[in-house]
Amino acid sequence: MSTETQEHDPLLAHQFEDVEQQTDSYVLGMWVFLVTEVLFFGGMILAFILYRNMYFPAFAEAHQKLDWRLGGVNTIVLLTSSFTMAMAVWASQKRDYGKQLMFLTITVLCALAFLVIKYFEYSAKFEHHLVPGTNFHFDGQNQNGVQLFFGLYFALTGLHGFHVLVGVLVIGVLMFRVWKLRKQEQDYVPTELVGLYWHFVDIVWIFLYPMLYLLGGVHI
Amino acid sequence: MSAVAEPKTEKNYLNVDYSIKSWLTTLDHKRIGILYLVAITIFFMVGGFMALLIRTELATPQGDLLSSDQYNRAFTMHGVVLIFFFLLPSTPAVLGNFLLPIMIGARDVAFPKLNLASWYAFMIGGTLGVISLVLGGIDTGWTFYAPYSSNFSNTPVVWAIAGAFVAGFGNIATAVNFIVTIHKMRAPGLTWFRLPLFVWAQYATAVIGVLGTPVIAITIFLVAFERLTGMGIFDPARGGDPILMQHLFWFYSHPAVYIMILPAMGVTSEMIAAASQKRVFGYEFVAFSSLAIAIIGFLVWGHHLFVSGQSVFAGLVFSVLTFIVAIPSAIKTFNWVATMYKGNLQMNTPMFWAVAFLGLFLIGGLTGLFLSSLATDIHLHDTYFVVAHFHYIMVGGAIIGFIGGLHFWWPKITGRMYPESWGKAGAIMVFTGFSLTFLPQFVLGQLGMPRRYHTYPEEFQILHVLSTGGAYLLGFAMTTIIVYLAWSAKYGKPAPPNPWKAKGLEWETPSPPPTENFTYKVVVTEPAYNYHKDSGGHH
Numbered sequence: 001m002s003t004e005t006q007e008h009d010p011l012l013a014h015q016f017e018d019v020e021q022q023t024d025s026y027v028l029g030m031w032v033f034l035v036t037e038v039l040f041f042g043g044m045i046l047a048f049i050l051y052r053n054m055y056f057p058a059f060a061e062a063h064q065k066l067d068w069r070l071g072g073v074n075t076i077v078l079l080t081s082s083f084t085m086a087m088a089v090w091a092s093q094k095r096d097y098g099k100q101l102m103f104l105t106i107t108v109l110c111a112l113a114f115l116v117i118k119y120f121e122y123s124a125k126f127e128h129h130l131v132p133g134t135n136f137h138f139d140g141q142n143q144n145g146v147q148l149f150f151g152l153y154f155a156l157t158g159l160h161g162f163h164v165l166v167g168v169l170v171i172g173v174l175m176f177r178v179w180k181l182r183k184q185e186q187d188y189v190p191t192e193l194v195g196l197y198w199h200f201v202d203i204v205w206i207f208l209y210p211m212l213y214l215l216g217g218v219h220i
Numbered sequence: 221m222s223a224v225a226e227p228k229t230e231k232n233y234l235n236v237d238y239s240i241k242s243w244l245t246t247l248d249h250k251r252i253g254i255l256y257l258v259a260i261t262i263f264f265m266v267g268g269f270m271a272l273l274i275r276t277e278l279a280t281p282q283g284d285l286l287s288s289d290q291y292n293r294a295f296t297m298h299g300v301v302l303i304f305f306f307l308l309p310s311t312p313a314v315l316g317n318f319l320l321p322i323m324i325g326a327r328d329v330a331f332p333k334l335n336l337a338s339w340y341a342f343m344i345g346g347t348l349g350v351i352s353l354v355l356g357g358i359d360t361g362w363t364f365y366a367p368y369s370s371n372f373s374n375t376p377v378v379w380a381i382a383g384a385f386v387a388g389f390g391n392i393a394t395a396v397n398f399i400v401t402i403h404k405m406r407a408p409g410l411t412w413f414r415l416p417l418f419v420w421a422q423y424a425t426a427v428i429g430v431l432g433t434p435v436i437a438i439t440i441f442l443v444a445f446e447r448l449t450g451m452g453i454f455d456p457a458r459g460g461d462p463i464l465m466q467h468l469f470w471f472y473s474h475p476a477v478y479i480m481i482l483p484a485m486g487v488t489s490e491m492i493a494a495a496s497q498k499r500v501f502g503y504e505f506v507a508f509s510s511l512a513i514a515i516i517g518f519l520v521w522g523h524h525l526f527v528s529g530q531s532v533f534a535g536l537v538f539s540v541l542t543f544i545v546a547i548p549s550a551i552k553t554f555n556w557v558a559t560m561y562k563g564n565l566q567m568n569t570p571m572f573w574a575v576a577f578l579g580l581f582l583i584g585g586l587t588g589l590f591l592s593s594l595a596t597d598i599h600l601h602d603t604y605f606v607v608a609h610f611h612y613i614m615v616g617g618a619i620i621g622f623i624g625g626l627h628f629w630w631p632k633i634t635g636r637m638y639p640e641s642w643g644k645a646g647a648i649m650v651f652t653g654f655s656l657t658f659l660p661q662f663v664l665g666q667l668g669m670p671r672r673y674h675t676y677p678e679e680f681q682i683l684h685v686l687s688t689g690g691a692y693l694l695g696f697a698m699t700t701i702i703v704y705l706a707w708s709a710k711y712g713k714p715a716p717p718n719p720w721k722a723k724g725l726e727w728e729t730p731s732p733p734p735t736e737n738f739t740y741k742v743v744v745t746e747p748a749y750n751y752h753k754d755s756g757g758h759h
């Protein structure tokens with residue numbers, strides 16, 4: 001009986017009593033999910049920090065092989081995409097769906113640019129035999145440490161790149177939804193949730209970039 | 221209470237649609253709970269079969285039934301299947317899914333589609349696990365320790381890892397769902413301190429699942445990465461550190477023990493309150509002890525590494541912390557006993573299971589203190605003492621709690637009563653079979669019998685034969701229970717809404733409940749377990 005009054009609200013899923021409860025639940029759910037993501041990356045970052053301390057000279061030497069300029073460009077690209085994502089959330093709250101689609105398009109383009117640059121970085125590593133495994137080759141004393149560095153580099157940036165790819169797909173689906181329903185009033189919460197996810201992906205890179213590319217021989 | 225059968229025409233969640241498709245696409249938390257129940261029962265039988273293989277081999281000192289290689293595979297698959305594909309989802313995904321929304325007066329969990337997706341993730345993970353079994357099984361031990369799982373295994377390790385990894389996402393999704401549901405979906409008037417203790421236990425469990433599961437996911441991901449790429453992240457020959465793998469593994473896997481036992485503790489609180497017709501003694505303490513276990517449980521993982529080359533100082537700290545985590549469990553145990561004290565005790569089947577849980581969990585918990593003492597652990601580490609200890613927690617605690625809960629809520633779930641005498645006989649047989657299996661193992665371990673060996677000196681045979689005999693009784697008991705429960709789901713006496721005269725929202729709705737759980741607007745006006753006021757009329 002309680003649901004009769006709200007049954008007709010098309011934006012309200014059946015299990016919720018009202019829109020406020022629904023919005024709160026979705027946002028809390030997203031935050032709890034992001035907590036799991038923090039721990040997901042956390043385990044690997046722990047491994048990186050540990051091995052960095054165990055093989056300090058090797059890690060300092062290995063980081064020279066990364067191109068900090070390309071990494072820097074990618075940082076700017078991702079930060080830009082985070083800004084446009086925030087603008088998309090704002091446009092969604094203003095119910096300006098044209099603007100929202102524009103900002104989401106820029107976000108997706110930035111994400112794709114990030115992946116293209118990453119592709120060029122990866123292929124350079126392949127050419128220089130810096131990919132762990134049978135073809136790995138590195139002249140000098142610190143073979144093992146350097147191979148560990150690159151193993152963790154590929155695991156960390158690969159996992160992050162996978163998250164970027166998922167982001168592209170999710171934003172794509174969101175754009176399709178917004179475009180399809182552009183004539184009617186829409187809930188801004190899905191955009192907000194995708195935004196939270198995208199900012200998280202950005203923040204992970206904010207940690208990975210200095211850790212992998214910049215710190216090198218700095219003792220911390 | 222006179223059993224008033226529901227008229228056949230009454231719509232409930234079971235008879236609303238009988239098609240297979242309606243089950244496989246259902247968003248109803250109650251049906252998803254049933255889907256989990258069917259799936260984990262199958263995994264339970266597979267893992268149980270492995271246990272009987274192991275025990276049959278150990279009936280004689282020689283390796284006559286299995287080769288040492290086959291034996292390694294048997295105990296690994298026993299652990300992998302029963303932990304990842306049975307125990308971790310058991311109480312939360314079956315009873316939690318079914319009961320949590322009803323207990324808090326909600327129509328469903330916060331994210332019904334995610335809930336169904338969890339089950340599919342679990343099934344995909346389980347299928348990958350079964351593929352690893354069909355390809356010959358893996359021989360790494362359930363812990364996937366490097367280098368057993370990396371350099372020294374030619375078995376389909378990556379399949380099993382992929383299975384545990386994907387099933388883990390199912391557990392994470394369920395945990396996220398429960399946390400949000402408990403925070404946001406409670407009925408008006410249902411404050412935190414009016415929640416049933418089962419809900420508190422589910423909440424603490426979900427917190428552990430959210431914080432822990434991603435870490436094991438990344439750990440076994442790195443093991444698979446090492447196998448696939450040849451990078452030596454845990455291989456000392458290539459600069460890696462196998463101890464790091466153990467740290468990361470137990471950072472999750474010790475709290476995972478609490479993922480298994482906490483929900484069973486929640487079940488026990490409900491069963492004891494109902495069977496004593498009394499409010500749980502020290503409700504707040506029992507509620508907070510669940511959270512305390514969840515938090516402190518994250519700080520004790522190092523007790524698995526006492527002999528792995530961890531520093532003595534770290535060992536000392538982890539030893540003290542491990543003693544501390546026993547305190548909230550002791551609080552619960554004392555409070556359950558105090559709840560029974562001067563209660564109006566109903567010696568029904570759920571009470572039999574609750575008492576079995578209390579006794580076995582007590583032994584399991586106390587023997588844990590032997591292992592958390594640094595000096596005794598050096599003697600007992602990797603012996604049958606450890607095997608017996610954790611089986612007392614995982615079988616004597618978690619599984620008995622789960623099966624007890626199944627009996628307690630079976631009338632609600634199926635709308636049918638199981639035969640009461642069979643229920644009691646089942647509890648007695650499980651208790652006897654279990655004790656016969658694992659009590660001798662404490663002695664074996666203390667005498668120096670190491671775990672994971674398939675041959676042993678002849679003087680151990682009598683204890684091993686006792687253990688094997690117990691395992692067969694346990695296997696027979698479990699089979700009996702599965703048979704009479706399945707039988708009663710179709711042919712049992714129709715169940716009244718509240719066969720135990722218990723308190724709680726789930727007992728105020730019909731058995732089985734309608735799809736929307738309640739036909740009226742739920743408003744809660746009284747504390748949990750408000751038994752003493754219930755003289756005569758309805759609250």
